[in-house]
Amino acid sequence: MDTDARRGSIAADAAILAPAPEDLAVFDAAVQTRADGPLWRRLYDDPRFLLSLTVIGFFVLWEVASQQGWVRDLFFSRPSEIVLAGIREVQKANFWTDVRISLTEFVFGFSLAILIGIPVGLMLGWFRRLGYFWDPWLRFMYATPRITYIPLLVIWFGLGISSKVALVFAGPFFTIVIGTLEGVRTVPPKYLDVARAFGANNRQLFRTILLPNTLPFILAAMRLAVGLGIVAIVLGEMYASQDGLGHMLANAANNLQSDRVLFAVLIFTMMGVGLSKIVRIIEDRVAEWKPQMES
Amino acid sequence: MAQSVLEAIGLQMEYVHPRTGRSVVAIDKLDMVVDPQQFVTIVGPSGCGKSTFLKIANGLLTPTEGQITIYGEDVSRAPRNRGAVFQDASLLPWFTVIHNAAYGLQCQGVSKEEAMERALPVLEMVGLKGFEDVYPHELSGGMQQRVNVARALAVDPEILLMDEPFAALDAQTRELMQRELLEIWGQSNKTVLFVTHQIDEAVYLSDRVLVMSARPGRLIADITVDIPRPRDLRVKRDPRFVELVGQVWDLLHSPDESLVDRERHNDND
Amino acid sequence: MTTTEASPAVTGSAKKPSSLRKWVSSHERLLLGILGVVAVLAFWEMVVQLGWLRSSQMSSPSGIVKKARLEFVTSGRIIEYLWVTMRAYLIGLGLATVVGIPVGFFGGWSKRFAWVLEPWLAALNSVPKVAIVPLIILWLGIGQTSKVFIVFLFAVFPYAFNTMVGVRQSEAAFMDVARSFGASESLIIRTIVLPGSVPYILTGARLATGRALIGVVVSELIASNSGLGFLISIAGGTFDTALLMLCVLIVGAFGLIMSLLMTRVEHSFDKWRPEPSQ
Numbered sequence: 135m136d137t138d139a140r141r142g143s144i145a146a147d148a149a150i151l152a153p154a155p156e157d158l159a160v161f162d163a164a165v166q167t168r169a170d171g172p173l174w175r176r177l178y179d180d181p182r183f184l185l186s187l188t189v190i191g192f193f194v195l196w197e198v199a200s201q202q203g204w205v206r207d208l209f210f211s212r213p214s215e216i217v218l219a220g221i222r223e224v225q226k227a228n229f230w231t232d233v234r235i236s237l238t239e240f241v242f243g244f245s246l247a248i249l250i251g252i253p254v255g256l257m258l259g260w261f262r263r264l265g266y267f268w269d270p271w272l273r274f275m276y277a278t279p280r281i282t283y284i285p286l287l288v289i290w291f292g293l294g295i296s297s298k299v300a301l302v303f304a305g306p307f308f309t310i311v312i313g314t315l316e317g318v319r320t321v322p323p324k325y326l327d328v329a330r331a332f333g334a335n336n337r338q339l340f341r342t343i344l345l346p347n348t349l350p351f352i353l354a355a356m357r358l359a360v361g362l363g364i365v366a367i368v369l370g371e372m373y374a375s376q377d378g379l380g381h382m383l384a385n386a387a388n389n390l391q392s393d394r395v396l397f398a399v400l401i402f403t404m405m406g407v408g409l410s411k412i413v414r415i416i417e418d419r420v421a422e423w424k425p426q427m428e429s
Numbered sequence: 430m431a432q433s434v435l436e437a438i439g440l441q442m443e444y445v446h447p448r449t450g451r452s453v454v455a456i457d458k459l460d461m462v463v464d465p466q467q468f469v470t471i472v473g474p475s476g477c478g479k480s481t482f483l484k485i486a487n488g489l490l491t492p493t494e495g496q497i498t499i500y501g502e503d504v505s506r507a508p509r510n511r512g513a514v515f516q517d518a519s520l521l522p523w524f525t526v527i528h529n530a531a532y533g534l535q536c537q538g539v540s541k542e543e544a545m546e547r548a549l550p551v552l553e554m555v556g557l558k559g560f561e562d563v564y565p566h567e568l569s570g571g572m573q574q575r576v577n578v579a580r581a582l583a584v585d586p587e588i589l590l591m592d593e594p595f596a597a598l599d600a601q602t603r604e605l606m607q608r609e610l611l612e613i614w615g616q617s618n619k620t621v622l623f624v625t626h627q628i629d630e631a632v633y634l635s636d637r638v639l640v641m642s643a644r645p646g647r648l649i650a651d652i653t654v655d656i657p658r659p660r661d662l663r664v665k666r667d668p669r670f671v672e673l674v675g676q677v678w679d680l681l682h683s684p685d686e687s688l689v690d691r692e693r694h695n696d697n698d
Numbered sequence: 699m700t701t702t703e704a705s706p707a708v709t710g711s712a713k714k715p716s717s718l719r720k721w722v723s724s725h726e727r728l729l730l731g732i733l734g735v736v737a738v739l740a741f742w743e744m745v746v747q748l749g750w751l752r753s754s755q756m757s758s759p760s761g762i763v764k765k766a767r768l769e770f771v772t773s774g775r776i777i778e779y780l781w782v783t784m785r786a787y788l789i790g791l792g793l794a795t796v797v798g799i800p801v802g803f804f805g806g807w808s809k810r811f812a813w814v815l816e817p818w819l820a821a822l823n824s825v826p827k828v829a830i831v832p833l834i835i836l837w838l839g840i841g842q843t844s845k846v847f848i849v850f851l852f853a854v855f856p857y858a859f860n861t862m863v864g865v866r867q868s869e870a871a872f873m874d875v876a877r878s879f880g881a882s883e884s885l886i887i888r889t890i891v892l893p894g895s896v897p898y899i900l901t902g903a904r905l906a907t908g909r910a911l912i913g914v915v916v917s918e919l920i921a922s923n924s925g926l927g928f929l930i931s932i933a934g935g936t937f938d939t940a941l942l943m944l945c946v947l948i949v950g951a952f953g954l955i956m957s958l959l960m961t962r963v964e965h966s967f968d969k970w971r972p973e974p975s976q
Contacts, residue, residue, distance in 0.1 A: 181813035188814050209837040266730035271738060277957055278950030279912040281919060281927075285934020286942050290755060361826075368828045373919065380829075387832035399829045407824050487878040513878040519871040523893040532889070536881035584879065 211392040216400070219393035229382070233401070236367055236379040239295055240405075243302025244363050251307045252352060255314025260344070265315060276312055280305045280362065281369055288374045298370040298378070305366050306359030313355025317348030353417040357410055364406045432500060433462040434588050434620045435486070439495035442481055442646075455481045456492070457645035463588065463622055468614060470623040471639045472631040472677060478646025479624045483592045486622070487513050499587055509537055512581030514591040518573035520565040527552060527561035530579040537584060548583040555579045555613060571602045578613065588620040595630070607633055608662050615659065628681075629665060632656075632673045640680050650680050757940035762947065765940035776929065780948070783914055783925040786842060790849025791910045797850075798857025798906070799899060805858065806865025807891070816862070823855045828916055835921045845917045845925075852913030856905035864898025865891055896967055904960035911953050 177183045193213050199205045200212035207215070223229045258265040258272075283304060291297035325343045334342070371380025379398055386394035442456040455478040463469045471479045484490040486497050488505045497504045499511060512533065520529045530552050531544035539547070552558060555575040565573055574594050581589055595603045607630060614621060625631050631638050632654055640650040656669055664670055722729065739759050746758035757765070769776040805815045831848055838844035868891045876886050918927020926945060933941035 178810075181810075184810060184813050185817055188818070209833070263726070263730055266727045267734040267737075269727075270731045270735050274950050274954060277908070277953040278946060279915055279953065281912060281916050282930060282946045282949045284919070285930055286939070286946070288934060289937060289939065289942075361824075364826050365828050368826050369916065372828070372832070383829060384832060387836060390836065392833060392836065395829075395833055399825060399833075402829050403825045406826060410824070487874075488880075489874055489877060509880060511878075513875065515871065515875060517871050519869070519875045521872060521890065521893070524889075532875075533879045535889070536876050536879035536885060538882075 207392075208390060209392060211396055215393040216396045219391070220397045220400070223394065223397055232377055232379045232382050235295065235377050236371065237405075239298040239370075239378065240302055240363055240367050242295075243299040243366070244306055244359070246299070246303050247306035247310055247359065247363075248356070251310035252314055255311040255352075256318060256344075256348070258311065259315040259318025259348075262319075265319070272308060272312055272315075275304075276308045280366055284370060284373055287370075293374055293376055297374060298367065301366040301370040302363045305362035306356075309359045309362060310352065310355045313351050313358075314348060317351030318344060320351075321347045349420050350417070353413060353420060357413045357417070360409045360413060361406060364402060364409075368402055433464050434467075435463040435497065435499050435622060437461045437482075437486075437495070437497045440482070440485065440492050440497060441494035442478065442485065442490070443493045454645035456485075457647045459495075459646065459648055461639060461648060461651075463620060466618055466620055467637060468621045468623065468635045469637045469639060470625060470631040470635040471641055472625055472628055472681075473641035473646075474643050474681060475626055477641050477643035479626075479641050480592055481646065482641075483513075483590055483622075483624050486590050487511065509584065510587040512584050512586035512589050514574075514577050514581045514589060514594045516593045516596050518565070518570075518577040518594075520573055520576055522565050525562050525564060526557065526568070526576055529565065529576050530583055533580045533584040544583075548579065551579045551583045552576075554582070554616060556609065569602075570598050571606055574598065574606060575609075578610070582613075582617060582619070586619070588622060591621060591623045593625050596625075603630075604662055610634065611658075611660060628674050628677045629670075632670060632677065633660065633662075633665060638673075638677060640677055642681070650677075652676060755939065757943050761940045762943050765938075765944050769941070769944065776944075776948075779925050779929050783918065783927070786845040786849055786917075786925070787910055787914045790846045790913065791853050791907065793846070793850045794853035794857055794906055794910065795903070798854040798902070799861050801854075802858040802861025802899075802902075803865055803895075805862040806868075806895070807887075812862070812866075819855065819858055819862075823859070827851055827913070831916060831920055835917070840921050840923065845914060845922065848917040849910045849913040853906040853910040856902045856909060857899070858902075860898045860902025860905070861895060864895030864902075867898075868894045897964065900960065900964045900967065904957060904964065907956040907960060908953060911949065911956070915949060 196210070197213050200207045200210060200215075211219075258268060280301060284301065287297045287300050287304075291300055321344060325347070326339060329339050329343055367378070368380045368383070371378035372384040375381045379401060383395055383398040383402075386392075386398065437459055440456050440459040442454070444453045444455060445451070446453070459482070471482065473479050481490065485492050486504055491505065502510070504511070520526075521532065524532065527545050527548060528541070531539075531541065531548035534544035534547060535541055549561070552561065555578055557572065557575055557579065560568070560572070565576070568576070577594060581591075595606050598606060611634060623631070623634060635654055638650075638652045638654060639648055640652065641647065642649050652673065654673060656664060656667065656673075743758050743760060746756065746761070801815070805812045805819070827848075830851070834848055834851075835844050838847060872890045872894070873886055876890060881889075914925070915927040915930070918925040919931050920927075922928045926949060930942065930945045933939075933945060
């Protein structure tokens with residue numbers, strides 16, 4: 135990761151911006167915990183205990199602070215209210231329609247980004263000159279926050295589903311293209327040399343060297359792209375939509391219903407985490423053979 | 430009799446696995462001494478506890494029982510009397526060569542300027558004059574190890590503790606460094622405790638070779654190397670040299686029956 | 699660069715390559731890039747001029763330039779808005795730096811702090827911060843305060859994570875060396891931990907600048923009465939594609955410049971690092 139980090143590649147960005155929960159130190163704390171010793175000492179040395187303590191403490195404090203009026207429940211709501219709001223929401227048909235719409239938009243946009251992005255990235259990486267030609271635009275599009283396109287996309291696609299799909303497409307597309315591109319470009323030339331020396335044709339090179347090498351980059355880019363996609367959905371629906379979860383969120387915010395807002399936030403968070411997890415699982419499956427790619 | 434420089438008394442190091450509760454004895458009731466201006470090597474297979482021994486001697490690990498002292502003082506209390514040379518040169522990449530050589534002194538509280546002044550002649554002694562302002566990544570492995578040695582020498586220690594410093598070098602560089610080390614040692618008159626798993630290296634460098642067996646780590650022999658100094662690399666073809674290497678090899682590879690039985694006992698505990 | 703040539707090599711002719719050809723091939727990347735920019739711009743202009751795309755859908759490059767002259771020179775409105783956005787951006791980013799780095803440092807240095815901090819950070823990070831923006835605006839109102847806070851929220855995570863990783867990966871070998879010579883903890887921090895984590899902190903800074911930009915534009919887009927994001931929402935409402943594209947350009951250019959700047963800063967710390975092998 136060291137050299138990657140310095141060259142600012144997608145893979146490094148993904149490692150930083152979207153770390154997996156399993157990488158957390160708390161789960162592999164190799165502390166020399168004494169089997170004996172007073173209870174408080176053992177607990178103080180136990181990472182999971184300390185963590186649980188803070189988590190429970192936080193929610194309890196929140197609930198109490200809200201009930202006592204120390205913080206305005208208008209702004210922050212309280213855990214109990216959020217849970218109740220959640221239960222109410224889940225029973226509304228509208229809610230499930232919204233969820234369906236949001237998921238549809240995400241899936242369409244993201245799939246399009248993958249289906250188009252990977253081949254484009256492969257081509258741009260393999261045909262060096264083609265890549266150089268498009269490099270400035272790619273970098274520019276990647277560096278521009280997708281949110282700036284929202285009004286433009288609304289003008290083109292209206293307020294329906296397609297504008298959101300386009301928005302979800304935009305971010306991940308460039309991420310995946312650049313990630314794939316980088317993956318192809320950083321294939322160690324010596325592997326290609328060896329294969330060519332044995333007379334491999336382009337198709338074999340592609341299948342046996344290029345793809346395996348590029349796959350981790352693609353997956354890292356996908357992990358990053360999931361976050362971008364979720365942001366796109368939330369923003370797109372909040373700002374330019376008449377339905378979908380994001381719209382529900384904006385609506386609730388306008389009506390000062392912070393419990394519903396936080397519930398929506400919760401749903402979105404779970405979506406993001408779930409999707410990242412899926413990508414992670416695929417990544418781990420694929421990464422078995424790669425010795426030097428440390429997480 | 431002059432007081433020995435380094436002494437290990439009843440040293441015991443046990444690891445208890447936190448979850449299974451099994452204990453591994455890394456070092457088992459070890460006693461040994463190093464006398465002034467001697468070059469002593471501990472030789473043994475990988476994992477026999479010799480690196481653990483050096484870690485304790487460096488004050489980085491606390492033994493389960495017993496202690497190591499340097500001129501009578503427990504090592505965990507007085508860092509100024511020893512100089513460590515590690516296997517990996519571990520030169521700080523963001524400091525120049527001269528600063529790295531001075532780093533040991535700086536750690537002991539000497540100001541950076543003074544430390545660098547004092548380290549300069551030491552750098553020359555290890556043959557790196559002219560490389561003061563170079564960065565470590567520009568140096569070869571052998572040169573990095575020389576800075577490593579210079580760093581340890583600069584603090585003017587009572588004893589040099591060297592943990593397989595040449596392990597990462599290629600065979601030829603390694604031999605050249607061995608000879609250079611003997612030259613530097615000859616010039617500086619320091620006491621050295623060296624650790625390695627290469628038998629010929631141990632015999633070539635030392636006055637005494639301490640043979641250590643694995644799990645539990647125990648000294649099984651103390652062999653005096655009576656080959657006269659100064660020793661050229663050609664000494665390695667000397668019949669006496671070959672004989673000594675053979676002795677150590679036999680000790681390490683066919684331990685006597687009682688030792689084997691004792692080890693088997695420990696495994697069944 | 700030794701990347702393998704994918705297109706078949708041109709068979710050498712008998713005469714020596716002219717120095718011009720050599721110069722062209724060694725600057726290939728740059729030239730192709732410039733060609734790419736120019737070609738797309740030209741194509742774009744042509745497409746709008748020919749009427750294939752209506753200007754209400756997409757403005758032509760010349761239209762954007764015209765708009766830029768209008769906004770910058772004639773009206774000056776955009777400059778004022780830029781300034782507002784800049785202020786919120788820099789203050790929020792500064793706060794994130796000042797808070798994020800120390801927090802990250804303790805997260806990397808203290809075991810127990812890390813146990814508690816890291817999961818919280820990871821959890822908070824996976825919450826799409828955009829979704830929280832309405833709440834924050836509810837809480838802090840429309841104005842500079844909420845903007846700065848949002849920028850801070852967006853930018854603080856890369857700082858904290860990266861610093862934490864940087865501190866944590868401080869080579870144990872170095873610390874063993876220092877400790878064996880009896881170094882004090884503060885010396886170890888000064889000479890080993892901090893220099894070692896600088897590259898990571900800089901990476902965090904680069905990521906943070908990008909995120910802060912998103913934060914400021916988002917907050918202005920959703921609820922503000924001034925700044926670039928606000929201008930974007932106006933342009934969207936009035937179907938002013940030229941203005942819209944101009945804003946996109948400005949934001950994008952700014953993001954790119956910051957990113958390049960940070961990369962350059964990162965590279966300036968390279969003198970003591972070995973060359974990456976490629």
